[in-house]
Amino acid sequence: MASLNVGSLGEYIREQRRNAQFSLRQLAEAAGVSNPYLSQIERGLRKPSAEILQQIAKALRISAETLYVQAGILEERREEGLELRVAILADPLINERQKQALLAVYDAFLKENRESGPAPDASPAAED
């Protein structure tokens, strides 16, 4: 169907498989799918269901979401600022007042950064 997405999906799976140093049959067996089908997926001839993607992801030890994004059924979260807002609002451990307070602090930081230019992200490698 969406062969554009399937094309890059298949390439991505083949790349990850090679990174993991699995043969096609090894991955197919680990994933519980037939090896011809996996071959077809990698070459973009078939568009696998989400369940198959889940199985492949698990066998490759990568997140299923990664493959969903490649397949075009999940969007990468790219809306800047929105993701954290949504996460704050969705957090079950804090109440509404606290959520609003966090959002206010976040907004203040964004404003501060807009007025003083791009965030000088002094994020050191020590974070790792």
Add this chain to the structure above:
Amino acid sequence: MASLNVGSLGEYIREQRRNAQFSLRQLAEAAGVSNPYLSQIERGLRKPSAEILQQIAKALRISAETLYVQAGILEERREEGLELRVAILADPLINERQKQALLAVYDAFLKENRESGPAPDASPAAED
């Protein structure tokens, strides 16, 4: 296939459709799927692909991810407290100092809630 998941998925879709006060045909048309197929999905007779779920979600104005979770192809993020911490740390719009400040505020709120009991989530429906 996984008719357990499909069962709850269909019920969920019907419920959301009724909440939106759409007839089956209206939603099917808005979603760009056939109305018999939507009927079958709601009754758990068919298991739709992620693409169809995406279309339905869009027509219902809910996130596709919500339906993916119902369908069992995506897991809910349940790690309490961790998701927001990760989101704060991953946000590209604020710097490290600001991130630490947000985390400190969040921690303070969690502590406050632990000492005063469960978060009295006065989250109103006004969020819709």
Add this chain to the structure above:
DNA sequence: GCAGCGTGCTTGCAATTGCAAGCAGCGCTG
């Protein structure tokens, strides 16, 4: 050379997905 093994791919088929045509039932109107 040949047999055996591993690799990736071809092919035909059964099951599933999604649709078009249409049915049955209900309420409303003239």
Add this chain to the structure above:
DNA sequence: CAGCGCTGCTTGCAATTGCAAGCACGCTGC
């Protein structure tokens, strides 16, 4: 009453998905 419009569902079929059986090729050991 008949006709119309709306509702949700039935059914047969084409296309797609995923698999089993098996092919072609390269490499290795005898």
